[in-house]
Amino acid sequence: MARVYYERLSDESAGFLEYENSRRRAHIAMVLVFEAGRLATEGGGIDFERVREIVSSRLRELPRLRTKLRRIPLDGHPVWVDDPEFNLDYHLQQSSLPRPGNQDQLCRTAARIAATRLDRSRPLWDCWVIEGLAEGRFALVLKMHKALALFEGADLLRAILSTTEGPTRCGMGRYSPRPAPSPVELFSQEVLRRWSPSRRTMGGVFNFLRKPSRAGRELKEQAEGMLRVMGYRLRPAGESPFDGNLGPHRSFSFQEVDLESVQAIRRALGGTVHDVVLTILSGALRRFLGELHVSPVTVDLRGVTPILDSLGEEAHPWFVELPIWEESGPGRHDLLCEQTRRIRAEADAASGEMLAAGDEWNAAHLFAIGARALKEIEAGQLAILQCPGPQNPLYLDGARLEECYGILPLRDSSGLGITAMSYTGSIFFAFNCDPDIVHDVRRLRDAVDSEVAELLGVSSERGPALRAVGGSDP
Structure with missing residues (x-):
């Protein structure tokens, strides 16, 4: 039987989720403007299918972008699990400005995209390809929840951008989502986690007890430094x-x-x-x-x-x-x-x-x-x-x-x-x-x-x- 996978969100990341409401957002966004290059089509648009192919090929290197939220039963704390029904079409979308689009039109479109709350039932990121800018240019508008963006393996832009002008190579392969725990398994493992203090935490306590003056002095110096800042x-x-x-x-x-x-x-x-x-x-x-x-x-x-x-x-x-x-x-x-x-x-x-x-x-x-x-x-x-x-x-x-x-x-x-x-x-x-x-x-x-x-x-x-x-x- 395959081992189930889940990862508990830190209290800080969980706080980002709780912060959001109908008026407040906790996702960051980036707007990148490109020249068309070889992605230009004969009709003056952008080869969206080629962009989709590139993003799809890079997602195999970024499993974080395939994880979604689950809640621990009774406790309610969020965890990451792989999304077995992940569909790129819900995350990579296409739009167009009235040609020739200017910067103010791009700003209005990007603002509408960024103002929308991310769907909590899916992985917490979206990417829009906006074509129709003047001189055949196009833009990518990426938004990603702060709870997800902090992970090293969630940097989509770093994965798709290159320092060379040559065509991007798209490898073939199949991604298999890791099994998610059932509600009973999730609850029982959380109970075990709470009743099993980590050796790292206990080691820190023992070090403090063995050398209280040194540990106390270090904490005092760190606190004073941050207060001055x-x-x-x-x-x-x-x-x-x-x-x-x-x-x-x-x-x-x-x-x-x-x-x-x-x-x-x-x-x-x-x-x-x-x-x-x-x-x-x-x-x-x-x-x-x-x-x-x-x-x-x-x-x-x-x-x-x-x-x-x-x-x-x-x-x-x-x-x-x-x-x-x-x-x-x-x-x-x-x-x-x-x-x-x-x-x-x-x-x-x-x-x-x-x-x-x-x-x-x-x-x-x-x-x-x-x-x-x-x-x-x-x-x-x-x-x-x-x-x-x-x-x-x-x-x-x-x-x-x-x-x-x-x-x-x-x-x-x-x-x-x-x-x-x-x-x-x-x-x-x-x-x-x-x-x-x-x-x-x-x-x-x-x-x-x-x-x-x-x-x-x-x-x-x-x-x-x-x-x-x-x-x-x-």
């Missing part, structure tokens, strides 16, 4: 025009910024690329509030930005005050650099930068790590996630990836979330908002463009900053 978190923030009760609708806006322009600003003003991105966003938010006839001086706004640890396995939130009241762009930059330098000096656990060059596609996994760190967003706070991508081009069956945007789920009272992803010499900003709280988010996109232009003008006048004053490279 989260010092901004302990000070309450006021309400802002971006706060409100979330509704069911979402609105997106995208903006591409040349990475060399950001580097030029960094060389002139000092700090890191991470600091420059925060400076750009602070100035853009100031401009946006001005268009709403809201004085930035009256708004107390803090950014919550996840930063990778030195191992690249966990992210910790930095709480940084966004100096939108400061009129001068360089002045805002200096204030932000002072904050980030102080946080870096106080906690080695949060010393890494999220926005850094990579050699391969692991952005989806890092994006999920960063999104996990954004557990609580309170009034007066904005989620700002910076995520790395490769600086060499990637391809889907020879179709070049041109743009990539990450979409954060909105949290509770915050009606705006911002991401910045780097790829092939550009930084791609994505704004996700509740349109009933933040009206016409496209103006925020335009404000980013204006802020970059102004900072570049100041940078050309100043010239390179001294390294001792400006800080280090990202």
